[in-house]
Amino acid sequence: MFKMKSSPHTHSGKRTAHIMLWVIVAMLPAIAGQIYYFGFGVLIQSCLAICFALLLELIVTILRKKPIYFYIGDFSIVLTALILAVAIPSYSPYWVILIGTFCAVILGKHVYGGLGQNLFNPAMVGYVILLISFPLQMTTWLPPIRLLNEPPTFYDSYSLIFNGFTSDGFSLHQLTSAIDGITQATPLDAVKTHIKSGIEHISQLNSSPIFQSFLSDNIDQISLGLGWAQINILFLVGGLFLLWKKIIHWHIPVALLTTMFTISTIHFFFSDTVPQPLWQLFSGSTMFAAFFIATDPVTASITPRGKLIFGAIVGALICLIRFKGGYPDGTAFAILLANICVPLIDHYTRPIINGHQKREIK
Template identity: 65%
Template sequence: MFKMTSSPHTHSSNLTARFMLWVIAAMLPAIAVQLYYFGVGVLIQIVLAASFAYALELLVTLLRRKPIFFYVADFSVILTALILAVAIPPYAPYWIILIGTFCAVILGKHVYGGLGQNPFNPAMVGYVVLLISFPLQMTSWMPPISLLHEPPTWNDAISLIFNDLSSDGYSLLQLVGTIDGISQATPLDSIKSGLHNQQSLNNILHSPIFSHGRWGNFLGNGWWQLNLAFLLGGLLLLWKKIIHWQIPIALLLSLTLLSAANWLLAPQLALNPLAQLLSGATMFCAFFIATDPVTASITPKGKLVFGALVGFLIYIIRYYGNYPDAVAFAILLANISVPLIDHYTRPRVYGYRVNNLNK
């Protein structure tokens, strides 16, 4: 009489679309900060990633003979593309974002069956593939455009991304080379490279990339503002109950405690906790990446364990690893642990003894 199917019994792309649109809206302040400090290359990367991701989603949906509107209208692939686009250097070659988007959408999502079935964060899958395969292009960040004698125009940005040269025939390295002592690397990368070359932390923090701007002496111009923008967007998501508080709080607390302990023990080799929280992709990870409902833990206690694990991995890889910022690797390693975390943190079912749950 009735068709029996497995739960959940209610399906709606509208709920998913609403969730995704709120997350996209919460990212707008950070995108605005990136535009202000790094120029219009950010927008070009977003357009490239979103359009290619949408085309891939449409193609896979057709090949799988699924309802096109239902699967394409949830905006999940747009959010994946947006996260990946703002994570890469704004003037990276166009093929970088296309390869990363392909890996994120196809290898990170659809090979597992699509949204809701992927064990790994798709955007981080694409980012890790790019970081391992093309380390030079993925670490070539332009310093804030306010430091450049001639900030790139729209024509320059398009030409740099598609031809590796500005409209005047200058490469990105040549444009940056007009500023004495400014590195294309991020502040975390500059610190790790400097310490590896036997420089003192104090001398590194007084280099031009850190000394420009009121707060630049320990955060690098643009990076602390970007993290505050992601924090603002994350608070909006918490207020709208789009995400839960356990993962970001546990992640930030874990990272703070580890960085504080190391800073107190070896202040000449470690950044202070505030610098760790407001540099790299810390806030981006805490509120927008680690909180992915598909790949993160789903139990209340598990969310705390998952967030703390991500914060722990971020600091360990930042301090001891070869990569200056460890968000992507930390997320993927924590994703592997989610089934185990959920198994040991699942709530007790009322009316059953604990040992019965394990039978």
Template identity: 40%
Template sequence: MALLTVSSPHAHGPMSTATVMRLVLAATVPGVFALTYFFGFGTLTNILWASILAVGMEAAILKLRKRPIGFYLNDGSALVTAVLLGIALPPASPWWVIAVGILFAIVFAKHLYGGMGYNPFNPAMIGYVVVLISFPVQLTTWVAPAGTFDGNLLGPIEALVRTFSVGAVDAVTMATPLDVLKQNDSLLVEDLWASSAQFGTLAGVGWEWANVGFLLGGLFLLYKRVFTWHAPISMLIALVVLSALFYDGGSSASGGSPMFHLFSGATMLGAFFIVTDPVTSAVSNRGRIIYGACIGVLVYLIRVWGNYPDAVAFSVLLMNFAAPLLDHYTQPRTYGHKKKTLQKEAD
């Protein structure tokens, strides 16, 4: 008698892919709200344009691959990629920068490898790194946050005009706090903090609240058990330990305090929304701890001694390379098997 061979998993749970993606989208709301409040409506226009492009490109590729378009679009993975990329890009980025990022994220980083579940690298981070390397000027021009200058932030219409380059829209721009600290070579950290408008209570004006928002969203996802604590917490601990070891407030060469690194740049977005990607991260709990810790170390090293002020995308992609190796060496023992022990042979 022939037996039916069915691969695992056999159990069905309430957490379908579409449900997980909807929870992730909902969890980004506090961080997006903070970014919008401090930097204007540019982040929303990024997300809107990126989402339209992502859904369109996803549908086109699915049609070329002769896959059911409605079924795969319903899982929400393309929208999550678009939202994460839109958040990572500077507010009101040019439409063509967003288009190039989405093209590489959806077509090259995702479908070139077989689609959802087969991509070895995080699609949103691939798209971000491609445009960061290709268009460094556009990717390092951030709108000055509210409270650091006398003027109005870009409203929704102005943000759309600036995004699609229909006309010239004046906006006050300034370097990010991470960039200011990185370029400092003369002032003590305390003096730099006092003399630069970008710095707030813990980190940068606007940035600290955006990171608090993404932290709240990440805790919500932890509560919903969308992912485990191992990767994000180990990343944050590694970042705190390194920044504490090398911090010296009385030196101009200091890399910044632990609180500064925790609440600057894309730290919380990376820890809870990028590092936790189930497809490209390590699988076992031990592997996730090592994976997250290595990302935290790389983030600090690149921020302080590398060429880029923020490093979450590069760190994640580098560890995506290492995830299969971590899985190989951190496989848990199967049930019923004991750890091998070496015994001396009797003389």
């Protein structure tokens, strides 16, 4: 009997550990941007997630009697924990990131057999479970700290995560209550809420301090979200670095962003209450999803045409959820739904082997 192994079988010459480390390095500028605009919460959440993920990985490898260094040394679990920590609100309670990390490592990865066997992106599995189970904690975001009267220090950030209050006794809600027009929500949340309330034109939101003129001075359109646009640009820079290093391929990011831009443009011309297409590309987790999440080599399509189809599906689902769904962003749901389609996509987009004629795939 031959022992079956997961595809692909051709060795590219790149070690898994090196690939994961390059992806982590590419994320560092955006993480630094998060710290600059939103405080030290993401740093504390990242440390919690990585330490707990490594502990879980160690326990599982011992229980499965696998070589410990081989499984921990590929840094895949570190990347999974880091993606989850970046995705959740920076000042959510410590137990939120611990539960999410457990779900990502155990339910998203090891129940399928470990790295290379999982059908769904582990970090997105953990994120969706948290979003459905703890909607209040997962939608409580701190505005950019430059808008706060008392920006939280590192100790305040630590205290908010573990105790729910700063050293001066302020909660997240109290930190933002003194700012007129600020809610504990992202720009995408603000847009969706105001659209449901029946605003006549999207430019009415420009009075909120969480929006600023960044790439355009056109007052007739909504400005980009302070902090969120800059972080998206930093993820874009990191993604271009990964393309330059040939860690990822261009197919999925290009297909995802092109699809989102096209659908957003069509939607924009038929409504006065939706932001312009460029705003959609630099809001929420768009660039993060395009270059760092959807390009996961295990759960994404592996054929060139399949990658284009996969990226287009993710982009279309993100737009559908943003415009018609109950969630403001929907990136995690879009990627998980697209992951389900990957076996079918790969089946019907298999390239023709040189020397063989095209035949019908049954």
